[in-house]
Amino acid sequence: MSIRVGIVGISGFGGGEALRLIASHPSFELVYAAGEGSAGSRLMDRFPGVPDKLADLVIAKWDPAALPKLDVLFASLPTGTSAEALARVPEQVKIVDIGGDHRYVEGWGYGLADVWPDQIKDRSRIANPGCFPAATLNALAPLLTHKLIESGNIIIDAKTGISGAGRGGGDSKFGYAESNENLQPYGLLKHVHMPEIAKTIEQLSGGSAAGLVFTPHLVPMTRGVLATIYCRGTATTEQCMDAARSFYADRPFVRVTDRPPQTKWATGSNLSFVSYVADPERNLVIAMGVVDNLGKGAAGHAVQNANLICGLAETAGLDGAPIWP
Numbered sequence: 001m002s003i004r005v006g007i008v009g010i011s012g013f014g015g016g017e018a019l020r021l022i023a024s025h026p027s028f029e030l031v032y033a034a035g036e037g038s039a040g041s042r043l044m045d046r047f048p049g050v051p052d053k054l055a056d057l058v059i060a061k062w063d064p065a066a067l068p069k070l071d072v073l074f075a076s077l078p079t080g081t082s083a084e085a086l087a088r089v090p091e092q093v094k095i096v097d098i099g100g101d102h103r104y105v106e107g108w109g110y111g112l113a114d115v116w117p118d119q120i121k122d123r124s125r126i127a128n129p130g131c132f133p134a135a136t137l138n139a140l141a142p143l144l145t146h147k148l149i150e151s152g153n154i155i156i157d158a159k160t161g162i163s164g165a166g167r168g169g170g171d172s173k174f175g176y177a178e179s180n181e182n183l184q185p186y187g188l189l190k191h192v193h194m195p196e197i198a199k200t201i202e203q204l205s206g207g208s209a210a211g212l213v214f215t216p217h218l219v220p221m222t223r224g225v226l227a228t229i230y231c232r233g234t235a236t237t238e239q240c241m242d243a244a245r246s247f248y249a250d251r252p253f254v255r256v257t258d259r260p261p262q263t264k265w266a267t268g269s270n271l272s273f274v275s276y277v278a279d280p281e282r283n284l285v286i287a288m289g290v291v292d293n294l295g296k297g298a299a300g301h302a303v304q305n306a307n308l309i310c311g312l313a314e315t316a317g318l319d320g321a322p323i324w325p
């Protein structure tokens with residue numbers, strides 16, 4: 001049986017990646033595409049490589065009052081622009097919001113799917129985690145759950161590819177001339193992902209995340225997030241690795257690796273790589289997490305969440321290998 005899905009924000013990076021995944025999904029049928037500036041174009045005008053079956057689908061002007069019959073809507077709109085419109089989507093249409101408007105909002109589940117699949121299954125409204133939270137929280141979850149690190153003393157140093165800023169590119173600092181051969185920190189002390197990272201650390205540990213520090217950096221690459229996370233704790237490397245191996249033993253998308261993970265390992269996939277090194281004598285644990293910002297950081301995670309809320313195999317449409325090199 002096919003499940004009728006729609007994507008609003010399909011012309012963007014997150015929406016385009018959702019299109020790519022849904023086009024080859026065994027149960028999802030894309031019947032609705034929407035946007036603002038792109039409204040009126042056919043998918044083949046925007047995505048010349050789109051499969052024939054979708055080529056003539058015309059992007060509609062986004063209007064939650066004019067939806068066709070849909071089972072699931074993927075929303076990939078700029079953060080700050082989706083709350084009012086998504087509140088008008090009929091109750092029977094399930095929603096996965098890739099943007100940031102509904103994380104830790106009443107009525108919405110926080111879709112950290114590799115960690116909390118059972119809390120997601122029965123929901124009809126899911127807020128996808130941001131790309132940095134996806135990379136960092138998957139790495140931290142086993143350590144926090146097994147109380148191997150202090151929850152209140154975590155420093156996250158993260159790097160992201162430029163597609164993390166969206167097709168619009170945020171502002172001029174994301175242009176080619178500014179970002180090529182350049183490395184820049186941004187969002188210091190006040191990045192928008194701090195609250196969801198802190199709340200999840202507190203939920204996982206039962207403790208405070210008061211000392212959390214998070215600094216993202218923009219790296220001249222297209223995709224990928226690497227988070228290097230400095231924690232206080234006296235666990236050994238093996239204890240951290242064992243905790244992660246048992247925590248993720250039955251989870252299909254998280255790979256616990258002996259080697260420090262690299263962003264290219266995840267490109268084009270919904271995989272999440274985690275690894276650890278520790279020096280108990282220095283009270284130091286270093287956790288590392290890698291995702292593709294458009295995969296586990298956005299559309300891959302969204303499809304995983306949609307699979308869960310539709311009662312499908314969690315891996316449906318997501319079992320392809322990453323792109324290499």
Ligand SMILES: NC(=O)C1=CN([C@@H]2O[C@H](COP(=O)(O)OP(=O)(O)OC[C@H]3O[C@@H](n4cnc5c(N)ncnc54)[C@H](OP(=O)(O)O)[C@@H]3O)[C@@H](O)[C@H]2O)C=CC1
Binds near residue numbers: 008129131
């Ligand atoms: N890029 C990434 O790696 C990640 C992004 N996210 C989040 O996902 C969301 C989308 O990001 P991203 O795809 O990168 O952004 P883009 O800038 O690439 O795309 C934004 C999309 O939103 C559409 N849009 C903008 N305003 C409206 C409107 N008023 N009505 C209808 N459609 C509108 C645009 O459509 P049109 O062209 O038709 O105007 C476009 O398709 C954001 O909330 C972002 O923070 C989350 C995790 C990772």
Ligand SMILES: CC(=O)N[C@@H](CCC(=O)OP(=O)(O)O)C(=O)O
Binds near residue numbers: 164
């Ligand atoms: C490079 C870059 O700008 N990346 C974005 C992260 C995108 C994201 O996940 O944002 P949402 O929380 O809105 O979904 C940023 O740091 O704001």
